[in-house]
Amino acid sequence: QVQLVESGGGSVQAGGSLRLSCAASGSTASFSGLCMAWFRQAPGKEREALGTIYIGTGETAYSDSVKGRFTISRDRDRNRMSLDMDGLKVDDAAMYYCAADASWLKCVQVQWSESDFPYWGQGTQVTVSS
Numbered sequence: 001q002v003q004l005v006e007s008g009g010g011s012v013q014a015g016g017s018l019r020l021s022c023a024a025s026g027s028t029a030s031f032s033g034l035c036m037a038w039f040r041q042a043p044g045k046e047r048e049a050l051g052t053i054y055i056g057t058g059e060t061a062y063s064d065s066v067k068g069r070f071t072i073s074r075d076r077d078r079n080r081m082s083l084d085m086d087g088l089k090v091d092d093a094a095m096y097y098c099a100a101d102a103s104w105l106k107c108v109q110v111q112w113s114e115s116d117f118p119y120w121g122q123g124t125q126v127t128v129s130s
Contacts, residue, residue: 002026002119004098009124014090020083022098032056035107036081040094049112054104088128095123
């Protein structure tokens with residue numbers, strides 16, 4: 001079992017930046033083998049995958065909606081994943097979730113869905129004002 005806890009959400013003006021973190025605990029002896037992901041969900045919308053990172057190599061992949069603005073990174077020593085968000089838009093406002101799966105294969109998929117990841121955090125809210 002892997003427990004995930006997000007932090008770093010808050011309110012920011014459009015054009016601003018914010019950094020979210022996801023701390024992993026539990027059966028993290030194989031943290032380096034995890035494929036971890038960021039998702040978000042705005043009110044009335046489906047949960048949207050933003051991107052993934054394979055902890056072992058740090059290789060990342062992003063959805064087109066955030067490519068070039070958001071950056072995913074990891075700190076293997078601290079069992080953490082981060083999401084750096086720049087150039088935030090009002091449409092980026094949502095609840096942001098981190099997720100994980102023990103298979104690196106999830107990280108090489110072209111698209112991701114909620115069902116691909118068995119482990120989830122509780123979410124952290126991001127508000128963007130115009």
